[in-house]
Amino acid sequence: DTEVTQTPKHLVMGMTNKKSLKCEQHMGHRAMYWYKQKAKKPPELMFVYSYEKLSINESVPSRFSPECPNSSLLNLHLHALQPEDSALYLCASSQDLGLAVTDTQYFGPGTRLTVL
Amino acid sequence: AQSVTQLGSHVSVSEGALVLLRCNYSSSVPPYLFWYVQYPNQGLQLLLKYTSAATLVKGINGFEAEFKKSETSFHLTKPSAHMSDAAEYFCAVTYTGTASKLTFGTGTRLQVTL
Numbered sequence: 542d543t544e545v546t547q548t549p550k551h552l553v554m555g556m557t558n559k560k561s562l563k564c565e566q567h568m569g570h571r572a573m574y575w576y577k578q579k580a581k582k583p584p585e586l587m588f589v590y591s592y593e594k595l596s597i598n599e600s601v602p603s604r605f606s607p608e609c610p611n612s613s614l615l616n617l618h619l620h621a622l623q624p625e626d627s628a629l630y631l632c633a634s635s636q637d638l639g640l641a642v643t644d645t646q647y648f649g650p651g652t653r654l655t656v657l
Numbered sequence: 658a659q660s661v662t663q664l665g666s667h668v669s670v671s672e673g674a675l676v677l678l679r680c681n682y683s684s685s686v687p688p689y690l691f692w693y694v695q696y697p698n699q700g701l702q703l704l705l706k707y708t709s710a711a712t713l714v715k716g717i718n719g720f721e722a723e724f725k726k727s728e729t730s731f732h733l734t735k736p737s738a739h740m741s742d743a744a745e746y747f748c749a750v751t752y753t754g755t756a757s758k759l760t761f762g763t764g765t766r767l768q769v770t771l
Contacts, residue, residue, distance in 0.1 A: 648701040
């Protein structure tokens with residue numbers, strides 16, 4: 542099973558709302574990622590977790606708060622977002638960081654976020 | 658700094674024709690290169706990857722790519738396009754020491770016509 546699942550598929554929120562995106566994988570992968578993808582653009586890395594610890598934060602604004610409660614789950618908590626944060630948010634996982642730089646990243650289908 | 662350049666944001670081919678999507682990389686150290694495909698409203702799916710084992714890499718759905726160091730290229734090809742190949746294609750690069758941090762190209766949208 543090479544599936545990464547993401548919920549919800551679509552999310553509409555106001556600028557004062559608090560919401561969360563959820564990502565799950567059951568492949569035993571120890572590295573998980575959040576990407577942001579604007580329309581007609583490539584994905585941009587936001588965060589990387591390795592063994593449930595934050596490894597990389599690509600200078601993402603604090604209104605995005607990641608959380609890795611266990612090795613299978615990755616959340617992205619959203620608060621006070623701006624309309625320009627509207628995008629497709631992709632989660633990915635890979636077996637490990639560093640041991641094999643060529644580890645395949647498996648992507649989920651994404652959550653389409655609209656901020657009003 | 659590492660980067661990849663995809664020439665042609667849109668490529669249109671007839672069904673049954675050769676598909677050629679271009680990717681050139683810039684890296685001061687040996688790169689590891691990937692091609693991903695993204696169908697509408699979906700996530701990314703790995704087509705193939707170059708890991709320095711063999712310069713000609715075969716992937717899924719009949720795609721292949723050849724790593725050419727002298728040309729700093731990793732172009733994606735398929736001998737015969739199918740309607741189902743219509744999608745966005747991304748080339749990506751990483752290298753040892755970047756903790757699997759992928760740098761993506763800007764993408765090429767492939768259109769397949771009858």
